[in-house]
Amino acid sequence: MKLHRVKSGSRLDLGACDPDDTGPYKKNDEDKAAAKAETRQLIRKLSRLQERLYANKKCSLLIVLQGMDTSGKDGTIRSVMSGVNPQGCKVVSFKTPSSKELAHDFLWRVHQEVPAKGYIGIFNRSHYEDVLITRVHGEVSEREVKRRFTQIQEFENLLIDNGTTILKFFLHISKDEQKERLEARIRNPEKRWKWESGDIEERKFWNDYMKAFEDVMSATSTDHAPWYIVPANRKWYRNLAVADRVVRAMEDLKIGTPPSASDVDWDRLKIS
């Protein structure tokens, strides 16, 4: 499985990325079942890797999830991360900033929520909203947007230097798929709680958002904090793709047996 990784410094064209893509899997029931079984395996692996990460407390993992409304940020977290010990996993959903948060720089509230060593942190939306929604609605100048691109890179470098691995996922759905998902929310009373009044309004800016996403991902995908484009029209493939990428990143950390106190003579220690 190969996710499209946005190349540092090159121009991203989202139109060339198929949101309906399912990699090596066909879109039939058999392949879908196989993909789901594979995802379950990966989740079990992830659970074991996370225990090691937690015990070692040497480094951390930050997963950033971005995407349009209904692209499946909540669903990805539920599907991929249920199974991980919540003691070592912190999910943060960034909503409209409070007046206290707005009185600080845009990274202030984000910095407070980054994962400590040993932890997996998941950002459901993130500091990237501050160069997306604000830009689409003309609330920040182009000069300020450019400055923020640099500030984001410097901020992420600080985290990386402290042992954080950063993975950024753009959940890529088509405009038609969003229509279907919004309609499902309307039809199903059990799903209506997710409806927000701005959903229809924001949809009108679809093309502006695509352009803004292309800009921000082109500018902030680096070797150490890359952006991945996740084809997300098919939930089962989206889950598999994210789980696979996360597991491989954690395997790359090569976390060994956790260290133990060096001043203890283990062979002589007696409990009475």
Added chain:
Amino acid sequence: MKLHRVKSGSRLDLGACDPDDTGPYKKNDEDKAAAKAETRQLIRKLSRLQERLYANKKCSLLIVLQGMDTSGKDGTIRSVMSGVNPQGCKVVSFKTPSSKELAHDFLWRVHQEVPAKGYIGIFNRSHYEDVLITRVHGEVSEREVKRRFTQIQEFENLLIDNGTTILKFFLHISKDEQKERLEARIRNPEKRWKWESGDIEERKFWNDYMKAFEDVMSATSTDHAPWYIVPANRKWYRNLAVADRVVRAMEDLKIGTPPSASDVDWDRLKIS
């Protein structure tokens, strides 16, 4: 299954609670397997109930875990709460207070971490340490301890009035069982990271701790924030007992279909 619930205002005798108890289950492989299967069922139920709690955002659940070293606080969280969507579940481990925290009242840092509406919060150790470890080591006066008992009740009442259900579990192991578990930590290099230099020292105060636990649970078990004594020598029974109690508490909340925006005419809403 019936967990011993500490009666408000009556004197608790931990010596009369068997840490080896397994309720209606026998201590053979067959019953153990049945208990584990039952626990898995409960965890699936818990996962569904939590989704509802999260969607409704009307109330919250706070689970407090206390117990001696090695009593299984971490293990209970891993076993019972892996499976819950981490987006709606926050685990907080309270360690030795920082100097900033010590400059405030003992509930200050705790209050910041209570679960918001829609969330399950789990305290791995809690404000109860401030009437346990400090008391055993004579760091607080008896007068101050009494005052804190009252302050804890008033603090918990505040949370309850805001829609929080509070469940407090004492994971009850025997002194012999602790010996075995500490020895296992010493023997197994994979487990040594959990070893802390204070472990042996604290064990010497076992009887003082039992007395302190009896006092604090007798004083702070109320109808709305009860203490449960969980027989915890057998991990499989401990997990089952906690999962069962949590699921029943969440079922008692009788959470229905989540509310949706009242100003929307759902039948006429069209997505273009």
